[in-house]
Amino acid sequence: MFSLSILDEKWIPVIYFDGCISKIKPSQLVDETISDLAYFRPDFRGAAYQFLIGLLQTTFSPGDNDEWLSYWYGGISQSQLDEAFKQAKPAMQFGKKKPAFMQDFTPLNGNKVPISGLLVEAPGENTLKKNTDHFIKRDFVKAICPHCAVMALFSLQTNAPSGGQGHRVSLRGGGPITTLMMPELNTLTPLWKKLWLNVIPIDDDKKIQNYDETVFPWLNKTITSEPPKNLSVFPEQANCCQAFWGMPRRIELDFDNMTQGSCDLCGENSSKLISHYKTKNYGIQYQNWRHPLSPYRYDSRTGTPIAIKGQPEGLIYRDWLGMVKTNNEIQSAQVVAIHYYRTLKSLENYHLWCFGYDFDNMKARSWYERTFPIYPLLTDADSDIKELIELAIEFSKNALLLLRKALISINKQSSSVDIAYWKETEIPFYQLLKQLTKDKPNSRIHLLLKWMNILLKYITQVYDKAAFSDPDQQIISSQKINAREKLLNDFNKLRNIKKLKIINRPDCI
Numbered sequence: 001m002f003s004l005s006i007l008d009e010k011w012i013p014v015i016y017f018d019g020c021i022s023k024i025k026p027s028q029l030v031d032e033t034i035s036d037l038a039y040f041r042p043d044f045r046g047a048a049y050q051f052l053i054g055l056l057q058t059t060f061s062p063g064d065n066d067e068w069l070s071y072w073y074g075g076i077s078q079s080q081l082d083e084a085f086k087q088a089k090p091a092m093q094f095g096k097k098k099p100a101f102m103q104d105f106t107p108l109n110g111n112k113v114p115i116s117g118l119l120v121e122a123p124g125e126n127t128l129k130k131n132t133d134h135f136i137k138r139d140f141v142k143a144i145c146p147h148c149a150v151m152a153l154f155s156l157q158t159n160a161p162s163g164g165q166g167h168r169v170s171l172r173g174g175g176p177i178t179t180l181m182m183p184e185l186n187t188l189t190p191l192w193k194k195l196w197l198n199v200i201p202i203d204d205d206k207k208i209q210n211y212d213e214t215v216f217p218w219l220n221k222t223i224t225s226e227p228p229k230n231l232s233v234f235p236e237q238a239n240c241c242q243a244f245w246g247m248p249r250r251i252e253l254d255f256d257n258m259t260q261g262s263c264d265l266c267g268e269n270s271s272k273l274i275s276h277y278k279t280k281n282y283g284i285q286y287q288n289w290r291h292p293l294s295p296y297r298y299d300s301r302t303g304t305p306i307a308i309k310g311q312p313e314g315l316i317y318r319d320w321l322g323m324v325k326t327n328n329e330i331q332s333a334q335v336v337a338i339h340y341y342r343t344l345k346s347l348e349n350y351h352l353w354c355f356g357y358d359f360d361n362m363k364a365r366s367w368y369e370r371t372f373p374i375y376p377l378l379t380d381a382d383s384d385i386k387e388l389i390e391l392a393i394e395f396s397k398n399a400l401l402l403l404r405k406a407l408i409s410i411n412k413q414s415s416s417v418d419i420a421y422w423k424e425t426e427i428p429f430y431q432l433l434k435q436l437t438k439d440k441p442n443s444r445i446h447l448l449l450k451w452m453n454i455l456l457k458y459i460t461q462v463y464d465k466a467a468f469s470d471p472d473q474q475i476i477s478s479q480k481i482n483a484r485e486k487l488l489n490d491f492n493k494l495r496n497i498k499k500l501k502i503i504n505r506p507d508c509i
């Protein structure tokens, strides 16, 4: 009977500083010569980071910042990790015998579906039935090797979008944004440090007592969520580390009909290719969880935490502040808040790596990832930087609203205006940020006024192009001229209000 131990098998592809690529078992991550993970799919790379961070967090979490620092500077040995990971051994078996990693404890009698369904970009069951899989064809992925299957399974359970009736979303909802602390770009930082940066101290009262289903839900019968009870699992009912091991989907891979050939994902030859799995709806329904690697906002009516999700515009500077420092709208990930309090040298050399899917209901529209700068000055209670940046971003949002309104009034509205606006004003925004953090407090007001002028120039250029650049329309209508005037007037009103806000700040007098 096929079975592998996720802890003993060398299944994670990594790249070494000398450019070599090979596969390691999880505890080998401590090797100082490993530079990074080497997944061919960016979503698998993001998932693998979370898998390894989750494993460290669950079995090797430091009790406080001092302990965290002692490993950061002193390193971790493989034998230490072998010992720690052992605690999770029963949960890390992968094969027909239950319990099996991230698969339902009970044998399922659900529908048998093609293995491509584990991939979020694959057409869903309904799409196949209705024959509407225009973009990603059903035959693209037919059989995958066990190494890819483990990561596909983890990635699906971690990101799960809504999948039709009773097919539950991930512990953070469908397509959450993950934000990881990363060392300075282009430095020779080993993989283990990139992972360790994202492990946070856990208090003694939250430490895991038993490595059972309160951490790894597949170690016992699934707490299903069928109507009419619609049971949910709340954080109080489990250990906080289940955040890394959520299992919203009831899945059982078909290990009885394995074939030989090359894996349709990684291309490697295997005699254990998996081509189908069974699934059943009404898996675990999570409520009120806070995952340490994701930023959240709170529902204004219910106070429920809602993880930030991917959006069609991607990750843009509008969202930057909330990702790197909690503001009125977004609470940054726990891991980010903790980073500022670590007494690391040159904190500004770190950055935030953000990634996630943008789902349109059940379908993945795209995968986003980008890095954001981090400024430790943001946490300085005596500094006004955070408020000034908030004002700058608020001004950008307002200026876009005015532009949109003006374009609508001359029937030139387009959905691409927003995307272009955020993209094309991004470079000047980050230049503004850099300047704001460097300049003396009393010169910051001029930088903000300069920012307003940049936006004014941008919106008038876009408006003029939309309104007056059509060579077939020689006569310029008064409607267009009036709308332009209104745009300028409204912008000036806005600028005066913001100016007052800035000038009335005590430190600017």
Ligand SMILES: [Zn+2]
Pocket (backbone or CB within 6 Å): 144, 145, 146, 147, 148, 149, 263, 264, 265, 266, 267, 268
């Ligand atoms: Zn493979």
